[in-house]
Amino acid sequence: MRKGLAMLFCIASAALVLYVYSDTKIVADTFVADYYIQNFLKDTYARNGVAAIYLNYRVFDSIFETLILLVSVTAVINFSWRRDDEK
Amino acid sequence: MRNSSEIIARMTGLLFPFIIMFGFYIILNGHITPGGGFQGGAVLASVFISRYLVYPDEGIRIKSLQSAEKALFFCIVVIPVLFLFANNYKSNELWNQIYLISMNMLIGLKVCSGLTIIFFRFVFYEGGK
């Protein structure tokens, strides 16, 4: 019963996604994106736009991303603690 | 060698330097072609995973990787503070390139050590009977 409901939900959302894909052109507000695309080369001298964004415009983002990796490593080490780990 | 086929072990060893060179290529060209720190670091971490196919025993010094990861995170915090928020070198092309390459390199090494630690902790310490 639960599996049937989940399958129904999946099929419905898949149909919705395919319908949206085939029918309309939905684009978010492009103000910031236009600015970045026009100016990233002379601001940061990086030819790859993604690198320009995650290393220059949004550098806090990548700093906190690496922080999240560090925190998750600490969590994994703590949860898989074993008694002969100390030696 | 516990249950691992000799052919797989021997031929995987042949591939190691190629994978390492490819990972460094993805990291270093992150600002020109698609790629970058995270992707190259994941490729470098998969070298350690395929090392597990060759020698399935604890030959990895996890402790030194942990301290290396913390030091690399410190560098990742410090370098943008020194460079990007100083406002002096913002229009110099060479300094910008150096900044991009060094940040990609640091992020790549940090991601590599982090994913390697997670993998080896899971395999050796977690999930036993």
Place this chain on the structure above:
Amino acid sequence: MKRTFNYVVMIFVFTAMWIILNEKAGPMQIISGIGFSVLSIFFVNYYLLDDDYIDSYFLNPVSLLKYLFYLVFQIYKSGISAIFKISKGESAVKIIKYDSCLNKELAVCLLANAITLTPGTVTIDKTKNQLSILCFQDDEVFSSGSGGKSCSDFEKILRGI
């Protein structure tokens, strides 16, 4: 002396790969390629493998090229005969043991790889220089050579590696 020569050949191969990946052959790429290939070989030696990389994995480039050409020829030859087998649809399978006359570990592994790559035969296991091969019932290629001491053409080429 020979060891130094092997090092130089390997570093040349890795630098060529680096230039192909970068799609540019300026002086910057050549210098960084040499640097990273030396670094990766040392890293593999000290941290990943038990034994030396150059000693155990050095391949003679001339015989490697010969091996590759012969391998591609063999793949196509048995690929065409495999199509007839598909259209006939036969399915009797057996396992044979094959004693190879090669001594080096890497050469035996390359032979096993080549056997797996040709359609119709798959290597199952390897102990020392004996290979267990899975093949069709009417296959005569390997069962004839197993009794006597004669080497197949692959092994003659792989001896030079």
Place this chain on the structure above:
Amino acid sequence: MIEKIFLILMVVLALITLNTVKLRRAVIYLGIFSLVSSFVYLLYGAPDVAIAEAVIGSALSTVLYLVALKKYQVFTIYYTNANYNEIHDGYIIKGRAQILRDVERFFLKREMEPQIIYTTDDCDYVLSAKNFDLLIHQDYDKVKMYGCIEDYHVDAMQDYVAKNPYENLTVEFVRYEAGDQIDA
């Protein structure tokens, strides 16, 4: 056209992964799902994400799922049938009699991973090798199950079969001690 084929493949794979009961199959389906989704990222012009998906999906996530599956106990079941002397797909599909399906469902409910191996060997040969947890031997409508006497899962299995018996099958349990030889 090409996008539509791969999008439909993604939906189909997600549904199959959701619908399967055996977890090892789900790992394989997820591997194919990550392959296809990486290609779809490429089609929509996001090569950075495609590289990340390729590396993570091909090596790392598979390993982590498998480490999670280590918690499940694997229960090896050998199935021999006296009527067939050759393995092919028809044997495997037709040989999945009602009894085997019930056994599988029973172990899945107890959170174990049943691994069923079909052989054409004699029953005696498998018994002498003894690397199984449960051996099911079927001869038309007579079914014999061999299990170790100390295995409490087989006890529960015996109770389960005794509680709801079959109409056209006679099920018989043979239990052996851990060390001794039995003859079939």
Place this chain on the structure above:
Amino acid sequence: MIIDFISKVFIVLALIFMFFGVYGIFRFRDFYSRVLISSKVETVGFLTIMAGIMLKTGFGYSTLKILFICLMVIVTNPLSTHAVARSALKSGYKISEENNDD
């Protein structure tokens, strides 16, 4: 012009090879025949289609890269086939033949 035609012939040939591989995976009735034939005819198709594409693009860095991909596939593809066949044999999926030579 003639090179373009030859490359098209190569690619069509590769598609025919791959069709036989896909057909063989449904044609055979047991696993070992499938692993012997179908997955390997696949490799033949792969090499042929790469040769056709290399002829089409002409000589350059991307051609060398495709050649490199072919080399790596030649090294790594047998490893996975070997692992799958070996896993099936070791875990008890027996060969359906009475006169094994072992």
Place this chain on the structure above:
Amino acid sequence: MGFLDAVLIVVSIYAAVVLIRVVIGPTIWDRLLGFNMISSKIIMSIVILSVVTDRSFLLDIALVYSFLGFIGTVLIARFVETRGEI
């Protein structure tokens, strides 16, 4: 629609057909075989796509699959072979 676009569509249809074997395959090794075949078909489609759109950096992704694609298959096969040890 050029020649290579049609080739791309044919290859993707092949991948969809192999998926049937992955779904119905009676044993788990059949599924692994199908996984292997689909992965090689995806490498092919990426190379063809890079030629069609004339972007040579897409070849890096095909290179990633040809380097690292075997690790997952080998690990799953080993997991089945050793019955729950990785």
